[in-house]
Amino acid sequence: MTTRDIQLAEQLSATTLLRFATAGSVDDGKSTLVGRLLHDSKSILTDQLEAVEHASRSRGQETPDLALLTDGLRAEREQGITIDVAYRYFATPRRRFILADTPGHVQYTRNMVTGASTAELAVVLVDARNGVVEQTRRHAAVAALLRVPHVVLAVNKMDLVDYAEPVFAAIAEEFTAYAASLGVPEITAIPISALAGDNVVDPSANMDWYGGPTVLEHLETVPVSHDLTGCHARLPVQYVIRPQTAEHPDYRGYAGQIAAGTFRVGEQVTVLPAGRTSKIAGIDLLGQSVDIAWTPQSVTLLLEDDIDISRGDLIVPSGDAPATTQDVEATVCHVADQPLAVGQRVLLKHTTRTVKAIVKEIPSRLTLDDLSQHPNPGQLVANDIGRVKIRTAEPLALDSYADSRRTGSFLLIDPADGTTLAAGMAGDSFTATAEAVQVTDDEGWDF
Amino acid sequence: MTTAATVHEGTDSPYALSHLDALESEAVHIFREVAGEFERPVILFSGGKDSIVMLHLALKAFAPAAIPFTLLHVDTGHNFTEVLEYRDRVVAAHGLRLHVASVQDYIDRGVLRERPDGTRNPLQTVPLTEAIQEHRFDAVFGGGRRDEEKARAKERVFSLRDEFSQWDPRRQRPELWQLYNGRHAPGEHVRVFPLSNWTELDVWQYIEREKIELPEIYFAHEREVFQRSGMWLTAGAWGGPKESESVETRLVRYRTVGDMSCTGAVDSDATTLDAVITEIAASRLTERGATRADDKMSEAAMEDRKREGYF
Numbered sequence: 001m002t003t004r005d006i007q008l009a010e011q012l013s014a015t016t017l018l019r020f021a022t023a024g025s026v027d028d029g030k031s032t033l034v035g036r037l038l039h040d041s042k043s044i045l046t047d048q049l050e051a052v053e054h055a056s057r058s059r060g061q062e063t064p065d066l067a068l069l070t071d072g073l074r075a076e077r078e079q080g081i082t083i084d085v086a087y088r089y090f091a092t093p094r095r096r097f098i099l100a101d102t103p104g105h106v107q108y109t110r111n112m113v114t115g116a117s118t119a120e121l122a123v124v125l126v127d128a129r130n131g132v133v134e135q136t137r138r139h140a141a142v143a144a145l146l147r148v149p150h151v152v153l154a155v156n157k158m159d160l161v162d163y164a165e166p167v168f169a170a171i172a173e174e175f176t177a178y179a180a181s182l183g184v185p186e187i188t189a190i191p192i193s194a195l196a197g198d199n200v201v202d203p204s205a206n207m208d209w210y211g212g213p214t215v216l217e218h219l220e221t222v223p224v225s226h227d228l229t230g231c232h233a234r235l236p237v238q239y240v241i242r243p244q245t246a247e248h249p250d251y252r253g254y255a256g257q258i259a260a261g262t263f264r265v266g267e268q269v270t271v272l273p274a275g276r277t278s279k280i281a282g283i284d285l286l287g288q289s290v291d292i293a294w295t296p297q298s299v300t301l302l303l304e305d306d307i308d309i310s311r312g313d314l315i316v317p318s319g320d321a322p323a324t325t326q327d328v329e330a331t332v333c334h335v336a337d338q339p340l341a342v343g344q345r346v347l348l349k350h351t352t353r354t355v356k357a358i359v360k361e362i363p364s365r366l367t368l369d370d371l372s373q374h375p376n377p378g379q380l381v382a383n384d385i386g387r388v389k390i391r392t393a394e395p396l397a398l399d400s401y402a403d404s405r406r407t408g409s410f411l412l413i414d415p416a417d418g419t420t421l422a423a424g425m426a427g428d429s430f431t432a433t434a435e436a437v438q439v440t441d442d443e444g445w446d447f
Numbered sequence: 448m449t450t451a452a453t454v455h456e457g458t459d460s461p462y463a464l465s466h467l468d469a470l471e472s473e474a475v476h477i478f479r480e481v482a483g484e485f486e487r488p489v490i491l492f493s494g495g496k497d498s499i500v501m502l503h504l505a506l507k508a509f510a511p512a513a514i515p516f517t518l519l520h521v522d523t524g525h526n527f528t529e530v531l532e533y534r535d536r537v538v539a540a541h542g543l544r545l546h547v548a549s550v551q552d553y554i555d556r557g558v559l560r561e562r563p564d565g566t567r568n569p570l571q572t573v574p575l576t577e578a579i580q581e582h583r584f585d586a587v588f589g590g591g592r593r594d595e596e597k598a599r600a601k602e603r604v605f606s607l608r609d610e611f612s613q614w615d616p617r618r619q620r621p622e623l624w625q626l627y628n629g630r631h632a633p634g635e636h637v638r639v640f641p642l643s644n645w646t647e648l649d650v651w652q653y654i655e656r657e658k659i660e661l662p663e664i665y666f667a668h669e670r671e672v673f674q675r676s677g678m679w680l681t682a683g684a685w686g687g688p689k690e691s692e693s694v695e696t697r698l699v700r701y702r703t704v705g706d707m708s709c710t711g712a713v714d715s716d717a718t719t720l721d722a723v724i725t726e727i728a729a730s731r732l733t734e735r736g737a738t739r740a741d742d743k744m745s746e747a748a749m750e751d752r753k754r755e756g757y758f
Contacts (some may be wrong), residue, residue: 017466046731086600087593089646096466114621238479243512257476286507298475311483335621418630423623
């Protein structure tokens with residue numbers, strides 16, 4: 001076998017999938033980092049590179065502009081900025097990656113929320129010359145709010161500070177303290193130069209004082225699924241499968257993707273919000289019968305008793321049911337151009353259930369920069385993050401977002417035109433809250 | 448009874464799914480969301496590998512019941528015979544209902560005009576959007592993948608289209624968690640892309656794992672082709688070759704299946720799935736870069752077509 005053959009065999013054996021998001025201010029070198037990751041992991045193919053070279057030349061640029069790889073829209077290329085999330089795909093011998101490449105502009109914070117909502121890891125970029133700035137704190141706070149399990153601090157442009165360890169150490173310390181105060185469970189700080197390629201894919205010869213992993217090495221080895229034994233099992237019912245054929249006259253299966261935990265045949269379960277109970281008679285994993293299934297598998301549950309279950313119901317272990325409520329307290333990130341105001345009627349989509357709801361109260365709006373709370377703002381506008389109290393028309397079986405990203409999250413939707421208004425996270429906003437300063441004026445709010 | 452998902456050792460928990468299991472589970476979730484929330488969904492089915500995988504996933508999602516969707520094929524009139532035969536075979540085997548929107552009909556009626564370059568791919572948009580309106584489809588599944596092209600990389604899993612089927616990339620709904628928002632006004636519809644997060648290699652590895660049958664043109668075979676704009680096009684009644692172009696017989700296969708006038712074959716001796724997968728993993732060209740002439744028309748060719756209603 002040639003080296004290339006061995007590489008191929010390894011790439012084809014890549015097993016798990018890691019979803020991660022990048023965040024960074026406009027000039028922190030995010031596009032360069034993404035370009036470097038894709039380039040050095042040999043994920044950019046010849047025709048893509050040729051297209052970028054051609055486009056760069058026709059713009060009068062001498063070197064290929066790697067940002068053109070990711071800026072897929074006409075408007076983005078015209079303005080030279082990233083407007084919307086783009087998803088990139090690459091693989092190494094160890095793992096497959098889905099990268100949510102999110103815009104750095106303050107006005108697109110909502111798009112970082114979009115990218116972070118499905119990410120298991122966030123890379124926050126900092127310019128070594130500037131250190132931790134407002135935007136860094138915002139990105140850390142968004143990652144903490146969305147409860148992204150792993151955060152990487154990439155201190156970029158180390159080449160411009162003479163690869164000096166004290167510069168890196170000071171930034172890493174400040175960031176780690178801030179992120180830890182928000183409850184970010186795991187922070188890995190890596191000194192890099194995306195432009196020169198230090199510690200992105202290959203270890204740097206310029207920073208022998210650094211003994212940790214490169215960015216790619218870390219991405220390849222970070223655990224992708226946490227231990228499920230402590231998780232509350234949840235199955236939102238998506239669809240009832242009833243073939244009504246000669247072969248399957250009585251088949252009645254409750255199809256859905258397991259949102260958290262594990263389910264076993266023989267287990268006693270409760271169906272919420274009605275509260276009826278039964279026992280799992282069988283589990284179909286896409287046509288194959290199994291006796292245990294876990295998140296995020298899409299399955300079909302068969303129950304021993306014929307009880308009334310439909311889309312929107314939640315199947316849970318009988319001993320571990322969440323309380324149902326019509327009064328939801330949550331943190332929301334406002335993602336629409338039209339505002340969200342007290343008294344507004346909305347739709348709330350939680351797992352597979354959509355119910356009517358009304359915004360009863362907006363107790364506070366959060367400033368991500370210093371985590372201060374502005375009381376009773378009256379409304380939330382695009383990119384605002386705030387606390388809300390919502391009354392729903394029907395009871396919901398809602399977990400705290402801290403316990404389950406899947407069953408603790410919801411959308412607020414405008415019933416008139418279907419716009420997604422806000423991303424909601426039930427329960428407290430941060431696991432460990434920093435000393436929040438109470439301020440009453442609107443000074444310094446720059447979203 | 449056994450568990451079907453592969454369990455992996457190493458740094459990941461024993462509950463980590465393999466990448467194919469994770470992608471499969473996500474796609475099935477998307478199919479079931481649409482079945483639960485829409486009145487008249489349809490699957491775009493061309494007989495190409497992505498739509499074949501889509502159909503396979505839909506069949507698994509609702510087993511042992513039949514899939515609650517019909518199929519729609521936009522026939523350019525320049526399709527490969529083997530692919531049309533495959534299409535009809537699959538439709539019959541699963542007892543599905545197929546609608547066909549024909550570009551040739553539109554040309555014959557004088558509604559659409561043949562382009563000077565002979566490419567019919569962009570002409571599919573009108574028959575597609577009219578079929579959607581005529582049948583009042585409210586959700587239209589497409590096999591598009593974000594790895595195919597940079598405009599597609601910006602596409603949502605649920606993509607709202609207005610009553611003219613237009614895509615406005617700057618006014619897309621944010622897509623959060625797995626909470627897909629499919630609300631739409633009458634006349635509007637949602638394009639749904641269950642394979643958004645799949646790459647070309649994922650599709651092929653899944654085809655191999657699931658032992659899915661494909662049209663033969665995906666495997667190396669001798670074929671009469673001629674060269675145009677650096678691509679090997681199949682000679683045929685659709686309009687090639689011109690006088691200045693000469694036909695030769697080559698050992699080729701197709702990486703994508705589309706209109707014969709703009710889908711190129713690649714030189715290949717890969718006659719098995721294993722060989723195809725090895726060939727793709729080693730290729731330094733993207734799928735569309737290697738085989739699609741229409742994407743090369745301009746830097747924003749795909750974005751522009753998608754804005755008009757293309758999938």
